[in-house]
Amino acid sequence: MKKLRCVPITEPWQVELMRCIYNENLEWLSTHTLPYRTYEDQQEWWQKNSRQVKAFLYEPFDKPGKFVAFLLLRIRDGFCTPTIALQREEWGSGYGQEIVHDYIEKADGPIAGTQLQNNEAICHINKKVGWQILGETGEGDKRIDLLYHPGINELNKCSEGTFLKILEYLDIDPSTFDFSKVNI
Ligand SMILES: CC(C)(COP(=O)(O)OP(=O)(O)OC[C@H]1O[C@@H](n2cnc3c(N)ncnc32)[C@H](O)[C@@H]1OP(=O)(O)O)[C@@H](O)C(=O)NCCC(=O)NCCS
Numbered sequence: 001m002k003k004l005r006c007v008p009i010t011e012p013w014q015v016e017l018m019r020c021i022y023n024e025n026l027e028w029l030s031t032h033t034l035p036y037r038t039y040e041d042q043q044e045w046w047q048k049n050s051r052q053v054k055a056f057l058y059e060p061f062d063k064p065g066k067f068v069a070f071l072l073l074r075i076r077d078g079f080c081t082p083t084i085a086l087q088r089e090e091w092g093s094g095y096g097q098e099i100v101h102d103y104i105e106k107a108d109g110p111i112a113g114t115q116l117q118n119n120e121a122i123c124h125i126n127k128k129v130g131w132q133i134l135g136e137t138g139e140g141d142k143r144i145d146l147l148y149h150p151g152i153n154e155l156n157k158c159s160e161g162t163f164l165k166i167l168e169y170l171d172i173d174p175s176t177f178d179f180s181k182v183n184i
Pocket of ligand 1: 025028029082083084085086087090091092093094095096097098119120121122124125
């Protein structure tokens with residue numbers, strides 16, 4: 001990475017910084033309604049989830065001590081799902097794109113996710129880095145694309161079984177899915 005240093009989250013103060021960035025971005029972060037989290041909620045959530053996730057903060061090289069973004073990579077059955085968010089004042093900085101490249105490397109294999117169709121910045125970045133749209137769902141402002149990325153590790157390619165699990169995770173019916181439109 002050229003602009004950002006990545007720091008694994010292990011300590012309560014880092015969990016708290018992640019909470020602040022998360023709360024600032026709630027409306028963009030998900031396709032379903034996410035709760036505002038208090039300090040206690042977030043620490044409790046971390047206690048329950050820290051074993052199934054890898055989480056990181058990002059600090060610009062030219063702004064030491066300022067943590068501008070987080071990545072949460074949830075480890076699932078043969079694939080990962082990422083969540084990223086930046087402090088609002090840092091939107092448009094190019095950091096988002098660096099973080100997306102970073103999580104594709106860190107995932108080290110297939111990835112699944114969703115994007116809000118009206119989140120133009122993330123849709124643009126995701127297209128550039130090779131996310132494929134498998135389907136769409138939702139209504140109005142909450143219309144979302146269901147996404148798959150094969151990963152960049154040639155030695156950890158997506159098996160048929162894992163792809164079926166990704167379809168299940170995205171709530172896509174395999175019996176009606178057109179497998180010819182995806183590059184597994
Ligand atoms: C999405 C997010 C991570 C992007 O980070 P960022 O640092 O602002 O993004 P970058 O500056 O790296 O890149 C933005 C890209 O989108 C493009 N873009 C921005 N607004 C756009 C628009 N309205 N239409 C098309 N492209 C747009 C930019 O031109 C840039 O692409 P380029 O480098 O090819 O020119 C950040 O806005 C954010 O944290 N949003 C809230 C949380 C979120 O949406 N998370 C993603 C869901 S998990």
